Amino acid sequence: MPSPVTERVTVKYDREADVLYISLGRPVPSISREDPEVEGLHIRYTIDGNRISGATIVWYSLQDKEKLVKHIPFRVCLP
Secondary structure, rough: OOOOOOOOEEEEEEEEOOOOEEEEOOOOEEEEEEEEOOEEEEEEEEOOOOEEEEEEOOHHOOOOOOHHHHHOOEEEOOO
16 A cells, blocks of 8 residues: 655646656655566656655556556556
8 A cells, every 4th residue: 555645746738758757845866766566667766765756657558547546656646
């Protein structure tokens, strides 16, 4: 079950690129790791690895939204 988020969540969709960007809190330098079970779902972690900073979802319009919600490790309402 995703953990609660106490930070501001920002969701932006780039329709032309079909990419959804989700950010937790203020932007910080991060690295990205693709979820091994959901192609196109990339979870972003702070450089020091201490916390999740967001997610990037490529091919968003083609993704199974229920599956995404189950694999994103924080609560978010997807558009």
